[in-house]
Amino acid sequence: MARIQLKHLYKDYIDSVRAVTDFDLEIEDEEFIVLVGPSGCGKSTTLRMIAGLEDISSGEVVIDGKAQNNLHPKDRDIAMVFQNYALYPHMSVYDNIAFGLKMRKTSKQEIKERVTRAAKILDIENLLERKPKELSGGQRQRVALGRAIVREAKVFLMDEPLSNLDAKLRFQTRAEITKLHRRLKTTTIYVTHDQTEAMSMATRIVVMKDGIIQQVGTPKEIYLKPANIFVGKFIGSPAMNFFDLKVNDNGITLGDSNIELPSSFIKEAWSSFGKKELVVGIRPEDIQLSDDLESSRYTFQLSTKIDMAELMGSETLLYFTVDNQTAISKLNTMEDFNMGQLVRLSIDLEKVHFFDKETGLRLDLQEVQEAAKKETIIA
Amino acid sequence: MSNSMAGSKWMRVLNITLIVSLSLMIILPFMHVLAISLNSGIDAQRGGITFWPREWSIENYIEVFKQENLMNGLFISVFRTVVGTVVGVGLMAMAAYALTIKTLPGRKFITFFVFFTMLFSGGTVPYYLVLNELNLTNTIWVYIVPTLYSVIHILLLRTSFSQLPFSVIEAARIDGCSEFKIFRSIVLPMSKPVLATISLFTAVGHWNDWYAGTFFVRDPMLKPLATLLQEMLTRQAALSDILLRSSGSLAYEQLDKVTVTGESLQMATIIVVMIPMVLVYPFIQKYFVKGITVGSIKE
Ligand SMILES: Nc1ncnc2c1ncn2[C@@H]1O[C@H](COP(=O)(O)OP(=O)(O)OP(=O)(O)O)[C@@H](O)[C@H]1O
Ligand SMILES: [Mg+2]
Numbered sequence: 001m002a003r004i005q006l007k008h009l010y011k012d013y014i015d016s017v018r019a020v021t022d023f024d025l026e027i028e029d030e031e032f033i034v035l036v037g038p039s040g041c042g043k044s045t046t047l048r049m050i051a052g053l054e055d056i057s058s059g060e061v062v063i064d065g066k067a068q069n070n071l072h073p074k075d076r077d078i079a080m081v082f083q084n085y086a087l088y089p090h091m092s093v094y095d096n097i098a099f100g101l102k103m104r105k106t107s108k109q110e111i112k113e114r115v116t117r118a119a120k121i122l123d124i125e126n127l128l129e130r131k132p133k134e135l136s137g138g139q140r141q142r143v144a145l146g147r148a149i150v151r152e153a154k155v156f157l158m159d160e161p162l163s164n165l166d167a168k169l170r171f172q173t174r175a176e177i178t179k180l181h182r183r184l185k186t187t188t189i190y191v192t193h194d195q196t197e198a199m200s201m202a203t204r205i206v207v208m209k210d211g212i213i214q215q216v217g218t219p220k221e222i223y224l225k226p227a228n229i230f231v232g233k234f235i236g237s238p239a240m241n242f243f244d245l246k247v248n249d250n251g252i253t254l255g256d257s258n259i260e261l262p263s264s265f266i267k268e269a270w271s272s273f274g275k276k277e278l279v280v281g282i283r284p285e286d287i288q289l290s291d292d293l294e295s296s297r298y299t300f301q302l303s304t305k306i307d308m309a310e311l312m313g314s315e316t317l318l319y320f321t322v323d324n325q326t327a328i329s330k331l332n333t334m335e336d337f338n339m340g341q342l343v344r345l346s347i348d349l350e351k352v353h354f355f356d357k358e359t360g361l362r363l364d365l366q367e368v369q370e371a372a373k374k375e376t377i378i379a
Numbered sequence: 380m381s382n383s384m385a386g387s388k389w390m391r392v393l394n395i396t397l398i399v400s401l402s403l404m405i406i407l408p409f410m411h412v413l414a415i416s417l418n419s420g421i422d423a424q425r426g427g428i429t430f431w432p433r434e435w436s437i438e439n440y441i442e443v444f445k446q447e448n449l450m451n452g453l454f455i456s457v458f459r460t461v462v463g464t465v466v467g468v469g470l471m472a473m474a475a476y477a478l479t480i481k482t483l484p485g486r487k488f489i490t491f492f493v494f495f496t497m498l499f500s501g502g503t504v505p506y507y508l509v510l511n512e513l514n515l516t517n518t519i520w521v522y523i524v525p526t527l528y529s530v531i532h533i534l535l536l537r538t539s540f541s542q543l544p545f546s547v548i549e550a551a552r553i554d555g556c557s558e559f560k561i562f563r564s565i566v567l568p569m570s571k572p573v574l575a576t577i578s579l580f581t582a583v584g585h586w587n588d589w590y591a592g593t594f595f596v597r598d599p600m601l602k603p604l605a606t607l608l609q610e611m612l613t614r615q616a617a618l619s620d621i622l623l624r625s626s627g628s629l630a631y632e633q634l635d636k637v638t639v640t641g642e643s644l645q646m647a648t649i650i651v652v653m654i655p656m657v658l659v660y661p662f663i664q665k666y667f668v669k670g671i672t673v674g675s676i677k678e
Contacts, residue, residue, distance in 0.1 A: 053549050074555040082676075086546035089675035090568040100554035133674030140674065147554070 002064050002077075002154035002187045003029050004050070009059035011045050011211075019045040020211045023059070030185045032178075036198040037208035038234070043191040044083060045211075047157050050189065051080050063155065074103070076155075079148035083159040083191075085140050087132040087147075093119075094128040097146045104151075118150040121180065138169045145173075149180060156188040162197065174201065195235045199223065207231050225353075229360040232281045232353055238317065240281040241327040244357065247278065254323055278363070281353035284317070284330035290344040302345045309337035318343070416440070416646035423643040439647035446611050448599055455592075456604040457655075459522040460585040467527045468578050472570075474528070475536035476562055490537075497530040503594070510595055521595045522585070522603065532577050539573040540566060544676045569675075575666035586656055608648045615644050 009023040020042040027033050035043045048054040050061055052073035061068040068076050079100070088096050094115060101111045119125045122142040132140055141161060148156060161177070162170045178201050181188055192198055198205050199219045207214040207222065207230075215227035226232035232240045246253040290301060307326070308319040311334065318329040318337065329345060337343075354363040410430045415423050419436035427433075443449075477483055478490055501509070507516070515521040543566065551561045567574065592606030602610075 051553060053552065073549075073552045074557070078553065080550070080553045082546045082550060084544075084546055084676040086544065086550040087675050088547060088551070088565060089672045090571075099551070099556075103555035103560070131674065135674060137677065140677075147550075151554075 003027065004155065004187060004189075005060075005062040006046075006050070007060040007062065009046065009049055009061070010057045011042070011049060011054065012057045018211060020049070023211075023213060025206065025213070025216060027187060027189070029187055032181050032188045032190065032201060032203045033206060034198040034202035034204075035189065035191045035206045035208060036193060036195060036234070037214075039193060041208045042211035043193070043208060044159055046208075047080075047159055047189060047191050050155075051078055051157055052076050077153050078155040078157055079151040079153040080157040081144050081148050081159065081161040083161075083163065085132075085144040087140060087143055089132050091131075092128065093124065093130050093132070093135070093143050093146075096132065096143055097128075097150050100147060100151045114150050114152075115146075118146045121149070122146050122176070138165050138173070141165060141173065145177070145180075149184065152184075152186075154187065156186050156190075158188065158190045160192055161190075162192070162194075177201065195237065199235070205235075207234060209234075225362065225364070226281070227362050229279060229281065229355050232355070236283055238284050238328045238330065240283050240353070241287070241322075241325075242279055242281050243323055243325065243327075245278055245280055277357045279355040279357050279360075281355060282327075282347055283351070284328045285332075286351040287327070287329035287345050287347050289331060289333075290346045299346050299348055302347065304343060304345060306337050306339060306341045306343060308339060318345075320345075412646045412649055415643050416650050418643055420643040439643045440651070442615075442644055443608070443611070443647050443651050446607055448602065448607060449604070451600055452602055452604040452607040455519065455522075455601060456586060458519065459603060460582050463523045463526060463585045464578050464582045466523065467529075467581050468532075468574060470527055471529065471533050471577070472536055472540075472567065472574065473562070475533045476540050476566055478533070478537045479541040493530055493533060507595065516595045517597050517601065519601055522588070522591055525591075526581075526585070526588075529581070532580065536570075536573060536577060539570055543569055544672060547672075547675055569672055571666045572668060575663050579663055582659070583656060587652070605652060608652055612645055612648055 004027040006023055006025045006027070009020055010018070011020040012018050023042075023046055025033075035046060037043055045054060049056050050068075052068065052071060056069055063076065063078075088099060091099065097115045097118060098111050101114060106114075115128070116125070119128060122145060124139060124142050124146060127135060127139060127143075132143065135143065145161065148158075158177075162173055165173060174197060177190075181201075190197075190201060199222075202219055204216060204218055205222050206216050209230050215222060215231045217225075217227075222231060222235055226235060226240075229242065233242070243254055287302075302322070304320040304322065306318055306320055310317040310319070314332070314334060316331045316333055316335065316337065318331060320327055320329070320343075355361060356363055407430070411428075414428050414430050414432050416439050417435060417437065418428055418432040419434040420439060422434040446452075474493075478486060478493075480486070483489070500506075510516050510521055510525065513524075515524060547569070548561055548565060551565045552558075556564065587605055589603070589605035589609040592602045593609065596602060596606075
């Protein structure tokens with residue numbers, strides 16, 4: 001049970017590589033925070049600074065009100081699952097799991113109870129006598145998890161614990177970890193570069209890029225309101241479609257085609273963005289066949305030829321080209337489509353994400369609207 | 380497919396040939412030595428003994444064991460070998476491990492400082508003077524203290540330690556292990572093969588060293604086995620030399636009594652010195668396992 005404050009953390013490696021820049025985050029007790037981002041964005045480095053395995057160049061790590069910067073890892077009450085298991089190869093599974101307890105002078109009887117309990121939770125009771133080299137990858141992974149949970153530490157740190165399991169095992173273990181968290185309620189920081197893991201496990205997600213936090217929010221917030229183009233592109237599968245567009249007097253220009261829009265929208269766009277050049281992001285599931293869509297104040301229609309259709313179980317992915325870019329639509333149908341077939345797609349403008357082309361930052365239509373409304377009321 | 384099969388077949392043939400020839404290179408000289416040591420000395424002098432004694436005799440061995448202080452020498456040898464190896468390898472491992480820690484201040488300088496001593500040696504006389512100043516001469520510690528550190532062994536250990544999966548050490552750190560305990564319970568057990576190798580080198584070095592006992596120690600009760608046997612060999616060689624050279628003036632029956640001669644005695648000596656080490660091998664062998672860190676981290 002712990003509250004973690006990460007205050008403006010910086011990490012500069014010796015050869016002046018800045019791996020983490022101004023990482024600032026408050027983590028509440030019992031939270032399951034997921035750090036997500038592409039390879040090399042500083043996730044492991046952040047985790048290792050919290051664990052005390054890496055010096056903090058500047059900033060402070062505070063756990064339950066106590067500064068941790070100068071504490072040896074063994075004196076911070078944390079348990080960690082490593083990106084590569086890091087099991088003790090010369091010890092049996094039992095001793096691997098028990099090692100941390102032995103180091104902390106737990107009584108033999110209690111060690112036995114706790115190891116047995118952890119082994120039961122992770123379903124590795126029959127492997128306790130084996131050496132790590134006699135285990136499969138998934139089993140090793142579970143031993144590594146066992147070593148962490150048996151400690152009943154204040155904080156769990158997990159560095160891509162599922163990254164080398166096969167799809168099925170990964171799915172299973174993911175659910176297991178979520179269950180485990182629900183049961184133990186230990187504050188957890190979990191690192192992954194897999195956005196599905198992030199979406200499904202986190203109470204809050206931290207999206208990172210180049211050592212800088214891009215956005216912090218619940219999975220829903222991150223999905224529904226990505227703070228910038230990078231987050232929009234990174235979270236969601238298949239990825240969000242992006243188009244450059246210009247707003248003009250009677251609609252928007254997308255590549256060569258002019259799309260006419262309700263004048264109310266144009267007005268809003270003009271007044272709230274004050275910009276002509278935007279990037280729009282549209283999630284594949286927000287592009288639907290025309291007659292599927294409920295009527296909405298803002299929709300616009302698009303006629304296009306299908307380049308390719310992919311059946312994904314109960315869903316179908318349609319590939320088509322807009323403005324010389326491939327776009328994808330995800331349809332909730334098993335209908336057959338032919339290559340080159342002409343379809344009419346419609347896009348709900350309320351679900352479209354607008355980004356500033358220069359800064360990549362999100363432009364929020366509604367927020368701006370509301371702000372504007374408030375202003376008029378005050379006035 | 381068939382190509383690679385043929386390739387692996389040739390590799391097998393090559394491997395086996397190589398291993399057999401290497402084994403013969405060790406076994407044949409050993410058999411030769413054994414044969415001469417079990418042959419009567421005078422007869423051996425005629426030469427022509429290869430791998431089987433012509434005139435069986437254990438006189439050579441009796442002569443070896445007649446040596447005074449033999450049991451005492453054996454004790455000294457065992458003492459210096461055991462203590463020298465355990466303490467030496469322990470200290471070298473600690474030094475080597477420290478040199479793998481990236482945050483050690485002045486790591487590069489210390490490494491160079493250690494390495495530097497490999498390039499020069501002071502020579503016997505200055506060495507003796509230093510030992511004398513340190514009050515080590517004519518004590519049992521002259522066998523142990525100066526040989527505690529071997530630079531090449533430290534460098535070998537350092538290389539081996541630095542190849543251990545570092546995250547395992549970090550995992551132990553998080554598990555609440557003190558730095559010394561990490562060294563003892565994680566680093567050393569994962570390094571068993573290299574430690575066994577270095578220990579063996581060190582032990583054999585101690586066991587075979589007659590030099591220190593000859594030059595730095597006067598007390599006969601402090602001489603190790605190797606020195607005693609070496610001294611006996613020189614004495615015997617000198618004796619039979621005199622006897623053979625002045626045989627004209629000496630009674631032949633006197634020469635007849637000296638059935639033990641230099642060469643066969645030498646060979647018996649070699650065997651006697653060698654046997655304890657040979658007996659130790661099977662016990663050390665179990666540590667020469669490969670893949671001790673397999674399963675620790677994902678590759
Ligand atoms: N010991 C080091 N010395 C110098 N630079 C380092 C060191 N460790 C990491 N880096 C750099 O710091 C940056 C962040 O690395 P980090 O390991 O935190 O990335 P990551 O987000 O965990 O990536 P991955 O998903 O591949 O594990 C990278 O650019 C990396 O090259
Ligand atoms: Mg990483």
